Amino acid sequence: MSTDHRPARRMVLLAALALAGCAGAGDKATAPTARADFADIPYADWSDYEPPYRFYPGDELEIALPSAPELNKTLTVQPDGRVAPGLTPPVMAADRTIAEVQAALAESFSTVLLRPDVYVTAKAAPLKVFVGGEVGNPGIYDMAGDADALRAVVQAGDFKPTADRSRVIIIRRGPDGVGMMRRANLLRGLRSSSADLVPLRRFDIVYVPRSGVAALGIVVQQYFRDLSPIGFSYALGDQPR
Template sequence: MWFARKRSALSLVAAACLSAALAGCTSYSPAPKAFAQATIQPYRLDSGDRLRVAVFEQPSLSNTYTVDQAGYISFPLIGQVPARGQTLAGLEGAIATKLKQGYLRNPDVTIEVDRYRPVFVMGEVGRPGQYSYVPGMTAQNAIAIAGGFTPRGNQRDIDITRKINGDVLTGRTSISSPILAGDTIYVRERLF
C-alpha cells in the first residue's frame, strides 16, 4: 500500500515535470503580421545608417553623414536634423525645408543609403556577430555569412527581433524570411 502511494506520487511529479518541459518547448510566439508588413514598407532610417546626401550645385553641403545614436544627422548650416524613423524622401524634404529658411532659395536634396545598419546573428551559428546588411537579404543568407549552422543548430525556424514603429518585437519565422537592417537573428539549439 505504502509503495503504491509513493509510486503514484512519483508518477504525478514526473507527469508535472514532463508537461512543464513540453510547455517550455511550445512557449514561443510566431512572427506577428507586422513582420511581413515591415518588409514591404519604405525603408526607415535609424542609428548606424550612413547616408550620401547631395545638394544640387552645393558641393560644400554634399557629403556622407551617419545617423548618430540619438537618431540625428549633423548637417552644415542647419545643425541637427532628426532622421530616426524617417524615409529617405521624408529626410530629403526636412533638409530642403530647413535650407530654405534663409540659406538657399530652392534647394534640391537627394539622399541614398551608403551603408545600412548591421544585422546581428546569434545562437547556434559558426561565427555569431554583427554583419553588413544588403537589401533583399533573407535570414538564411545572414546565417550563411555567419558561418552557417552548427551541428546542434535548429535549421527549421529561427527567432527574429525587429524594431517596428518604435516597438521591439520578437517572433519565430522560417529561415527563408526576409530580414531588415538592424534585425537580430537567433538560431536555437535543436532538441534531437
C-alpha cells in the same frame, strides 16, 4: 544645444538583443508565425510589408539644394545619428526615412535660405542584419546582394551543434514600428530547394534558439518584451514629431 544620447543607447540595446546568448528555447509549435504562441507579446502579424528605407550611422546621403547648389554635398550619418550640413546645426537622420530627413534639413536651412528646398538621395548601403543565438559568431553583418536567413546564419559562423535549426526566429520592423515575428525551418534549407529561407530586409534580426529546452517564450520575453518601452523601434532615436 544639448546632445541627445538616446539614439546611441538604443542601438546598444538592439545590438545586445541580437548578440545575446540563448537562455532556453523551443516549444512544439511549427507554424510559420510565432504570434499565436506568445499572445501576451505585442507583435504584429507577419506580412510581406517592405519597411521604408531608414538611415543608420555610417550611411551616406547626398543632399541637393536647387536654390543654393554650392551647398550640395555628401553627408555621413555620424555615430550619434546626426548629419552635419555645415551651414546649419546638425540634424538627426538615424531611424528616419528619406522624406523625414528632407523635411528636417529643409526646416534647418529655412533659417539661412529663402528657398530651403532640399532633396535627399540615399547612397548604396549594405543589407545590415543582426544574427544572434546559437551561431558561431553572433553579431551585426552586412550582407552582399539579396540575402536570406540561412545565408545570414552561415555568414555568422554557421549553426552550433546545440542550435534548433527548425525554429529560427525572424524579427522585422512592421508598420508603425511594431515588430513582426515568425519562425523559419532552416533545417529544410540544408536539404531542399523549396525550404522556408525567408528573404531578409535591412535591420532584420535572425535569432537561432537552442534545441532541447522547453521555454522559448521565456527567451522571447526576456530579450524582446522587456524592451517594449521603445516600441520595437529599430530606433536610433524617437520618431520625428
